Amino acid sequence: MAHLTTAAPAELLEAVAETGTLSGASLAVFVAEALESADIRGERVLFVVPDTTRSMPMAAMFRAFCDAALPVAAQVDVLIALGTHPPMPEDAIRRWFGLSEKERLVTYGKVGIYNHAWDDPASLAEIGVIDAATLEVLSEGRMSMDVPVHINKRVLDYDHVIVVGPVFPHEVVGFSGGNKYFFPGIGGQQILDMFHWLGALITNYSINGTKTTPVRAVVDYAAGMIPIRKSCFCLSIVGVEAQAICYGTPEAAWSRAADRSAGLHIRYVKRPFKKVLAIASEKYDELWVAGKCMYKLEPAVADGGELIIYGKHVKEVSVTHGHLIKKIGYHVRDYFTMQMERFADIPGGILAHSTHVKGMGTYENGVEVPRVEVTLATSIPEAECREINLGYRDPDSIHISEWENREDEGILVVHNAGEILYHVEGM
Numbered sequence: 001m002a003h004l005t006t007a008a009p010a011e012l013l014e015a016v017a018e019t020g021t022l023s024g025a026s027l028a029v030f031v032a033e034a035l036e037s038a039d040i041r042g043e044r045v046l047f048v049v050p051d052t053t054r055s056m057p058m059a060a061m062f063r064a065f066c067d068a069a070l071p072v073a074a075q076v077d078v079l080i081a082l083g084t085h086p087p088m089p090e091d092a093i094r095r096w097f098g099l100s101e102k103e104r105l106v107t108y109g110k111v112g113i114y115n116h117a118w119d120d121p122a123s124l125a126e127i128g129v130i131d132a133a134t135l136e137v138l139s140e141g142r143m144s145m146d147v148p149v150h151i152n153k154r155v156l157d158y159d160h161v162i163v164v165g166p167v168f169p170h171e172v173v174g175f176s177g178g179n180k181y182f183f184p185g186i187g188g189q190q191i192l193d194m195f196h197w198l199g200a201l202i203t204n205y206s207i208n209g210t211k212t213t214p215v216r217a218v219v220d221y222a223a224g225m226i227p228i229r230k231s232c233f234c235l236s237i238v239g240v241e242a243q244a245i246c247y248g249t250p251e252a253a254w255s256r257a258a259d260r261s262a263g264l265h266i267r268y269v270k271r272p273f274k275k276v277l278a279i280a281s282e283k284y285d286e287l288w289v290a291g292k293c294m295y296k297l298e299p300a301v302a303d304g305g306e307l308i309i310y311g312k313h314v315k316e317v318s319v320t321h322g323h324l325i326k327k328i329g330y331h332v333r334d335y336f337t338m339q340m341e342r343f344a345d346i347p348g349g350i351l352a353h354s355t356h357v358k359g360m361g362t363y364e365n366g367v368e369v370p371r372v373e374v375t376l377a378t379s380i381p382e383a384e385c386r387e388i389n390l391g392y393r394d395p396d397s398i399h400i401s402e403w404e405n406r407e408d409e410g411i412l413v414v415h416n417a418g419e420i421l422y423h424v425e426g427m
Contacts, residue, residue: 012248012256013037021241024060031064031233034247035072038231043159044075048181051080051088052096053289055240055281055419056166059098061233065164066108077112079154081165081185084192084349085289086319087115116152116186124188125153128225130218135194138217142201143194149222150188156228163232163250167257168265169209169421171295171356172199173216175261177234178254179223189347191222197348200333204295204356209266209421211258220251236260237419268425272302274410277403278417280311280378287380288318288325291357292418294374298359300412300422306373307359309417312395314378317388324350329389332361335368358389 015022015030022030047065049058062078069076080088088096093113094104117123128149136144155161167177172195184192199207199215207213223230232250234257235242244260246253278293293309301307317325328346333355336343343351361370375391377398385392403413414420 012246012252014244014246014256016244017242021238021243022245024057024064027057027060027242027245028064028067030245030247031061032068034233035065035068038160038247040069040160041072042074043229044157045069045073045077046155046158046161047076047078048081048161048163048165048186049078050165050181050185051082051085052092052283053085054166054168054176055237055283056235057241058096061164061235062097062099065162065233066111070108070110075158076110077114077154077158079114079116079152079186081181082116082118083184084118084189084320087117114154118184118187118189118192123152123154124150125156126150126188127227128222130191130221134221135218138221139198139214142214143198145194147191147194148188149183149191149225151182151226152186155186155226158228160229160231161226163230164235165233166235166237167254167261168237168419169261169296171204171208171292172196172352173219174207174210174213175216175254175258177257178232178250179219181232181250182223182226183219184349187222189349191218193348195219196352200348200352200355201337203333203360205298205360208295208299209262209423211255211262223250236264238264265419266421266423268423269300269412270425272300272305272424273407273412274302274305275412276301276305276307277398277400277411277413278307278309279400279413279415280309280314281416281418282311282313284311284418285313286316286318287314287357287376287378288321288353290314290378290418291353293414294357294359296418296421297414298372299427300424301372302410303371306375306391308375308377308393308398310377310395310398312379314376314380316380317384321350321353325354326384326388328354329387330354330358330374331389332358332363332368332370334361334363338363 130147163181170176232253234253236244280290284290377393377395382392
């Protein structure tokens with residue numbers, strides 16, 4: 001069962017499961033009521049949704065918003081907010097949205113489903129520039145440069161863009177969701193590189209799970225340049241189901257969902273652990289996303305400890321960015337900031353990923369000392385792990401049952417790692 005509350009007229013609608021999670025039927029009722037209140041009659045509507053690296057009841061939500069919008073809107077399409085992830089093939093799209101071939105062609109045949117293409121200049125449009133003075137204020141003095149803001153130009157063909165996605169603690173922006181589905185979700189590389197590096201300068205350790213951050217300020221400012229109507233469904237997730245859902249402006253809906261995520265998705269432990277075995281979620285098949293195991297668990301690892309990213313399903317560093325990551329390897333932030341001239345040709349998003357995976361540490365007099373050791377127990381070969389400056393352990397040597405229930409010894413096992421953020425109480 002769910003109850004519907006209105007926080008402010010036409011500003012924020014919310015449905016919360018009284019027990020358990022919201023059923024598909026409850027989500028459908030809520031979405032229909034929300035879109036009716038939004039009055040999308042005659043509008044060209046574009047729904048912006050995540051790819052499979054995010055947990056949510058996507059199939060139920062796809063049916064809910066299409067079934068509610070198709071009878072009244074002039075046009076209904078979907079854009080997958082890939083950021084820089086690889087495009088989803090047609091069969092993967094059907095599975096993600098829970099569609100048979102017949103449903104895809106007939107029931108929802110009028111709905112165009114598109115992948116974002118961040119690296120195709122022809123698919124992007126410039127909608128403004130964040131000038132150096134503004135960026136200096138937004139970044140709290142960390143950056144000062146003019147940054148062009150590009151977005152998927154398809155957006156400009158619609159009357160109303162509606163974001164649909166979950167909210168979790170996040171290593172770059174503090175909490176995901178809301179306007180983050182525009183940037184980096186369907187944005188261009190320049191703004192993406194800028195604010196990912198801004199997040200890296202602040203560090204994952206400090207920013208993850210923090211609601212108000214300079215990066216969120218940048219994302220919200222850039223989203224304000226989008227010259228069409230915007231709204232947002234933000235879901236609060238337990239497992240893969242919705243415990244609550246908000247609808248309103250991207251800022252209002254995200255704010256409510258971020259507050260709820262702080263209670264749902266941050267776990268506090270009494271002391272840091274000397275060893276953490278992070279069993280990567282099956283939805284992470286490359287280190288580019290499996291790195292979230294480190295992002296979410298770094299605060300729970302003791303100084304000098306080890307975090308192991310485990311999962312034979314993780315087969316490579318990155319399909320899209322692997323060549324650049326292999327060029328620079330994984331290093332602590334100061335390794336880059338102390339010698340930026342060496343990395344002038346490396347995009348900020350790549351540098352940010354590198355230091356987020358490696359974690360906190362120092363670089364003094366040419367000596368790099370990470371706070372913790374990051375080890376891969378995946379299908380990435382040992383030679384490649386060493387080449388990119390990460391540790392290696394044979395995944396077949398790890399028997400999970402031998403690691404379980406040893407918290408008193410300073411050993412923690414985390415299943416489906418990558419979405420729940422761990423912090424030490426009082427730190």
